[in-house]
Amino acid sequence: xxxxxxxxxxxxxxxxxxxxxxxxxxxxxxxxxxxxxxxxxxxxxxxxxxxxxxxxxxxxxxxxxxxxxxxxxxxxxxxxxxxxxxxxxxxxxxxxxxxxxxxxxxxxxxxxxxxxxxxxxxxxxxxxxxxxxxxxxxxxxxxxxxxxxxxxxxxxxx
Amino acid sequence: xxxxxxxxxxxxxxxxxxxxxxxxxxxxxxxxxxxxxxxxxxxxxxxxxxxxxxxxxxxxxxxxxxxxxxxxxxxxxxxxxxxxxxxxxxxxxxxxxxxxxxxxxxxxxxx
Numbered sequence: 158x159x160x161x162x163x164x165x166x167x168x169x170x171x172x173x174x175x176x177x178x179x180x181x182x183x184x185x186x187x188x189x190x191x192x193x194x195x196x197x198x199x200x201x202x203x204x205x206x207x208x209x210x211x212x213x214x215x216x217x218x219x220x221x222x223x224x225x226x227x228x229x230x231x232x233x234x235x236x237x238x239x240x241x242x243x244x245x246x247x248x249x250x251x252x253x254x255x256x257x258x259x260x261x262x263x264x265x266x267x268x269x270x271x272x273x274x275x276x277x278x279x280x281x282x283x284x285x286x287x288x289x290x291x292x293x294x295x296x297x298x299x300x301x302x303x304x305x306x307x308x309x310x311x312x313x314x315x
Numbered sequence: 316x317x318x319x320x321x322x323x324x325x326x327x328x329x330x331x332x333x334x335x336x337x338x339x340x341x342x343x344x345x346x347x348x349x350x351x352x353x354x355x356x357x358x359x360x361x362x363x364x365x366x367x368x369x370x371x372x373x374x375x376x377x378x379x380x381x382x383x384x385x386x387x388x389x390x391x392x393x394x395x396x397x398x399x400x401x402x403x404x405x406x407x408x409x410x411x412x413x414x415x416x417x418x419x420x421x422x423x424x425x426x
Contacts (some may be wrong), residue, residue, distance in 0.1 A: 184338035193368075211398035218370040222338045268407060277382055279375035282406045286371060290406045 168204030228255025325426035327356025336373030364394030
């Protein structure tokens with residue numbers, strides 16, 4: 158029974174009110190995968206559409222792959238992930254203690270050249286994918302930490 | 316990496332029996348498909364209907380297989396789930412690969 162005078166909250170609003178999804182883990186491909194499984198389950202349980210969950214999973218995967226490959230580059234270290242469910246989208250923040258990113262980060266590269274069939278690129282897609290699916294993408298250095306934040310707008314498709 | 320190869324009269328179907336092709340398994344995936352395509356059969360149809368997540372590392376591995384096979388053995392894709400199709404679309408790789416909705420459709424088109 159819903160109390161009179163207080164409109165019922167949607168699953169998404171309730172999940173947002175319950176506070177952000179937080180994970181701290183040691184960087185690595187397997188840890189990235191485990192984190193994504195946890196976060197996508199939480200987002201689906203919060204009532205997000207399949208499309209929105211898929212977008213979030215892809216963006217977070219690309220960003221965490223970059224941390225493994227470029228920030229820690231062969232070493233390991235802590236990664237903090239915070240995902241806050243808002244009314245119109247997700248606010249995501251990733252922190253790591255890897256190498257400071259170069260100037261001009263986060264990059265905004267054009268898609269790699271495609272000259273089929275043998276000159277096709279096998280990499281260089283990650284930032285393009287992230288840029289396609291996010292707004293307010295920002296990087297900053299805070300002491301020993303790299304901090305990447307972005308917003309993932311909901312697609313409106315259910 | 317669990318993949319299975321089935322030779323049909325009109326093509327070699329390689330099915331990926333995994334939910335994810337990501338950075339953790341991209342190299343393993345490439346090696347497994349490389350071994351599977353030792354079997355004869357043209358075209359080669361990569362059945363991705365069980366794959367619900369592919370990141371840019373996984374995409375790179377699929378592209379690597381395409382290049383490895385070369386023009387003599389065309390690699391086609393079938394059964395892309397919505398999230399996998401999105402990665403191909405965002406990177407415009409959907410313009411490079413021949414993509415079929417289903418494996419039977421791919422085999423029929425090749426026949």
